[in-house]
Every structure is written in structure tokens, then in C-alpha cells.
Amino acid sequence: MFPNAVLVADRFHFFSRLQKAVDNCRRYLRRKYPRAHELKQLKWLLLKNPDRLTAPQKQQLHTLFAQPDYQLLKATYEAKNTFRALLQSDLNPQQAQAQIQRWLTQLEETANRFLTDFVNFYAT
DSSP, X not given: OOTTOOOOOOHHHHHHHHHHHHHHHHHHHHHHSTTXXXXXXXXXXXXXXXXXXXXXXXXXXXXXXXXXXXXXXXXXXXXXXXXXXXXXXXXXXXXHHHHHHHHHHHHHHSOOHHHHXXXXXXXX
């Protein structure tokens, strides 16, 4: 319908896709471990900017991520925060592109299906 339209993907769109990856991972684990009390009421804690977490919230995440069953969620959460740090760093466009490409390569090497969905989105 609009042959000359330009697709735009900005920081908001990429970050919102990563937030969705974290939440999808959380939801997957909630279905896998329905009786796991530590996974309840965790959504907003995982999506919150880590700089704004209180000490008890940081401890809650630390305790959760120390458990072997939640390493997938930990990896997804850490990838989101690494991307946030990249966006907030003071890099020129070439440096930023190189950093993001390295980050994407690292994501591709993981067997994390939630992050793979993000990488596929970025590649399009």
C-alpha cells in the first residue's frame, strides 16, 4: 500500500522487544514451576530499571538467580541490562554498531530461545 514507506526501529522498539523476551521467559518458568513461590509477583521487578531497584529487591533477584532452575531467566535478564548499558554509553555510531554486533553474536551463541527471538527481530 505504501511502497516508499521507511521502517523505523528505534531504541524504544528494541528495548520493548527485550522486555517482552524477559517477560516471556518469566511466564515460561511460571508454567514450568507452577508452585514456585519465588516466581510469583516478579514481573515488574524484572522489568524495572536495575538502577532503581531497592536493596531488598536486588537481594530477591540475587537469591532467585543463584538457583540452577532459573539460569535461563538470569541470562535473559542480564542480556536486557547489557543492552540497556550499551544504549546509555557514550559511543559514536560506529562504536555503538560494533558493540551491538558483538552483543548480538553472543546472544546467537546461547541456546536461549527468548533471546533468539530478539536476534531474529533485529536481523529483519
